[in-house]
Amino acid sequence: MTSITHENLPELVTRELSNKIIRNELKPGERIFEAKIAQELGVSRSPVREALRILERNRLVEMIPRKGVRVTKITAQHIKWFYDIFEALYGLVARKAAENADSEDIGNMSVALKKIENAAEKGDIESYFINIFEYASVGMKAARNPLLEQLIIELWPSSRRIQFSSLLFRADDLKKNVTYFQRCSKYVEQGNALMAEKVIQEYARNEEAFALKIVNGDKK
Amino acid sequence: MTSITHENLPELVTRELSNKIIRNELKPGERIFEAKIAQELGVSRSPVREALRILERNRLVEMIPRKGVRVTKITAQHIKWFYDIFEALYGLVARKAAENADSEDIGNMSVALKKIENAAEKGDIESYFINIFEYASVGMKAARNPLLEQLIIELWPSSRRIQFSSLLFRADDLKKNVTYFQRCSKYVEQGNALMAEKVIQEYARNEEAFALKIVNGDKK
DNA sequence: ACATTGTATACTGTCGACAGTATGCGCTGA
DNA sequence: TCAGCGCATACTGTCGACAGTATACAATGT
Structure with missing residues (x-):
């Protein structure tokens, strides 16, 4: 040792x-x-x-x-199962964040969002991935449900694993993805819980579609 | 040993x-x-x-x-956190069950429902509690998402703990609770995912209210 | 040749012992 | 009297060894 x-x-x-x-x-x-x-x-x-x-x-x-x-294996089935849960849990986070975020939370989210935007602008995929988790992290703090936070964090390694294979192939649509976070932040600031949840659910479905494309071998 | x-x-x-x-x-x-x-x-x-x-x-x-x-502690806060997640996850189960249940699933759910009805009729709280988990179990099978099933089952001990204290005090509204399951089964049979989800969410909020009454000391 | 049984082996399950660390208590000194 | 320090102790962390079981392979018989 x-x-x-x-x-x-x-x-x-x-x-x-x-x-x-x-x-x-x-x-x-x-x-x-x-x-x-x-x-x-x-x-x-x-x-x-x-x-x-x-x-x-x-x-x-x-x-x-x-x-x-x-x-564990990751088949197309697994990915669908995973993103159905992803959608439900992050949707809940977004809704609760919109309901509960104070000005400090909103400040933190805006900082985190800027980092995502910068990474996407530069096409720095590594930094992009780090910062979307950072964004999720401050979002969860704003949602004020530590149990929910725990559950999601425990699923992060699976997230990373699913996204890892995508990592190399997705430089192109990074900027499109940023728009989800921008809209989410906007709705959270407005306290629009319904729309915040909807945006994140949309984002989840988009991620799922991408992950499925990869495992189905449509890569490159 | x-x-x-x-x-x-x-x-x-x-x-x-x-x-x-x-x-x-x-x-x-x-x-x-x-x-x-x-x-x-x-x-x-x-x-x-x-x-x-x-x-x-x-x-x-x-x-x-x-x-x-x-x-772990269970405060009013914990209970709220728990049921927010409960609502989201079981809501998802109900929705997916309504989408995916085949005739065998529906048969199983109907059997499980009958057991709940009987227990409620007799005021047998112990049996009631056993059978609502049985009902949830067949419902989850119908939803066809084993990952979701795992996540929920891992939360069951917490469910039981929260419900345990209620166990002695709720003989009265058992029959009212049964109506949630009856409505849920009906919507699953009809394939009405939206309403199945809504009913379960309603049920979750009802359970939460009850649990909160207990911890707040309004017992008996 | 193929099925069946026995055996070898390599892995997991469980244990008891030792090492390291957090905590509470008493001692000392101001 | 109280603060600070050190010691004792009781717990968790880690280890190596042994026990029990699943599996693969070989040997035997049909």
């Missing part, structure tokens, strides 16, 4: 495995062996087991008792 | 602790000690730790690294 850090091992292992799965270095359906991971990262199996429980919650792996752990 | 069963220890520990928390034998805010639980159940700390991770996912406990595990 070379680690000098103060952070705990399960989180470290989680992050490491999480990245490998999101980047598709660990393939869907692939088996994960506790001992192998433990050895690779220079820790014992205990923190690995903890990490696997966390990854299970993130829907990145599936644990079957006495049968082991596998990386 | 006297257990002859083939079931795994983490599940056993989870169930045991789960029941204690739901029945309010372990109080909100109370600390849980791994070693103590392990000794009580005659197992080592490993399966207890696994169980605690599961309970964390069920929102029954909160784990703070190096600080230990506590039973």
Whole structure:
């Protein structure tokens, strides 16, 4: 163990495995062996087991008792299931944000929005992806439902995984996507809960369509 | 361990602790000690730790690294947060069920509905509670979104906990509640997704109001 | 050749022990 | 009397080892 850090091992292992799965270095359906991971990262199996429980919650792996752990698959079906939930939960966030945001929240959202706009302008996809999560984050703060926030954050790794494959192919429609966030911010400022929710739902369907195009092999 | 069963220890520990928390034998805010639980159940700390991770996912406990595990609180705020999500997720279930249910699903729902009606008629609260989860279960099968199903099932222990305190006080309005399920079933049969969703949302708000009455001390 | 059974092996499940850290209490000094 | 410090202790974190089980492969019989 070379680690000098103060952070705990399960989180470290989680992050490491999480990245490998999101980047598709660990393939869907692939088996994960506790001992192998433990050895690779220079820790014992205990923190690995903890990490696997966390990854299970993130829907990145599936644990079957006495049968082991596998990386979850992502088929077109999975993507539809995921975005139906995405639509419902983020729709709720937008609605609640429109109802509850104070001037500070609105300020934060506007800052986050600017970062998205800049990234889109420059075509910086990496920065764009970081900042849409930042935008979601301040939006969730404004919605004032920590339980909802938790649920969504636990699904973020799945979001990232689905979006990762798109990452390389979508430089073109980045600017179109920005308009969703701009409209959302506008409605939140106006306190128009109904429209804020609608815009985000539209955005979700758009993301879904894009993700489906990718898995269906219409890529490039 | 006297257990002859083939079931795994983490599940056993989870169930045991789960029941204690739901029945309010372990109080909100109370600390849980791994070693103590392990000794009580005659197992080592490993399966207890696994169980605690599961309970964390069920929102029954909160784990703070190096600080230990506590039973989560349930304030009026928590209940509002919970039912906002409840409304969104079950609303989605109802909508999707109305869109996707085949005749077998509708048959199953009708059987489950009858059981609820019987329980309500007899004023058998225990049976009523068992059967509304059964109804939800067949409804979720009809909705054909296993991810959504997972998310909801993981929240069930929280549902049970919130409803447990109500359990003794609500014999009176059981029959009124049944009408929600009756209307829901009707709309699902008709394929009326919009109204099915609306009914369930109404039901959620009604449950919320009841739970809030309880925690606010208007009980009895 | 193919099915069936036995066996080897490699993985998960569980344990007990040790290490490290947070917390409360008592001691000391102003 | 009270603040600050240090120590004791009890808990969580991590480990390595052993036990039990699923699986693949080989051997045997038909």
